[in-house]
Amino acid sequence: MEFIRPRNLSMGLDMAPLIDIVFQLLIFFMLSSSFLNPALKLNLPKAIAQDETPREKIIVSVDKKGSLFVNTAPVPMDRLQSELSAKLAKEETKAVFLRGDADMPYKLFVQVMDISRQAGAQQINIVHEGMAGREEKRASGKVTAADGDSL
Numbered sequence: 034m035e036f037i038r039p040r041n042l043s044m045g046l047d048m049a050p051l052i053d054i055v056f057q058l059l060i061f062f063m064l065s066s067s068f069l070n071p072a073l074k075l076n077l078p079k080a081i082a083q084d085e086t087p088r089e090k091i092i093v094s095v096d097k098k099g100s101l102f103v104n105t106a107p108v109p110m111d112r113l114q115s116e117l118s119a120k121l122a123k124e125e126t127k128a129v130f131l132r133g134d135a136d137m138p139y140k141l142f143v144q145v146m147d148i149s150r151q152a153g154a155q156q157i158n159i160v161h162e163g164m165a166g167r168e169e170k171r172a173s174g175k176v177t178a179a180d181g182d183s184l
Contacts, residue, residue: 089104090104090128090130091103091104091117091120091121091124091128091129091130091154092104092129092130092131092132092160093113093117093129093130093131093132093145093149094131094132094133095131095132095133095134095137095141095142095145096134096137097134097135097136097137099137099138099141101113101145103116103117103120104120110144110148113145113148113152114148114151114152115152117129117148117149117152117153117154118152118153121152121153121154122153126155126156127153127154127155127156128154128155128156128157128158129149129152129154129156129157129158130158130159130160131145131146131149131157131158131159131160132160133145133159
């Protein structure tokens, strides 16, 4: 008795015709899009890129003795609000950056935050060691995308 072996029929799709059609459609759409003319003839103005002037950040620093500095200028506590109000009036962002020594009293830091709010600061940023390192990199021009948000 003779056994009939089933043939191995491989079912498959021939991809060559599909690829041909896709390329023909691609060429058709590329050519037809280049022939489209705008409906209105407009004389559009040329764009001129302007350099953004660097803004001066308002940085309030507090050392471990409790001395206050606004952008490196020493300021007594009783004049801090008027000094910040004058500087914030010139700024669009109304942001203040607070830098405090690790050994300073936190009560003083909270007072400086309150005075900043009363002076009109809408955004108070606390600068930490990682941000200070980024600022030094930025000044030297070595900032990368991995360094995160800007100061």
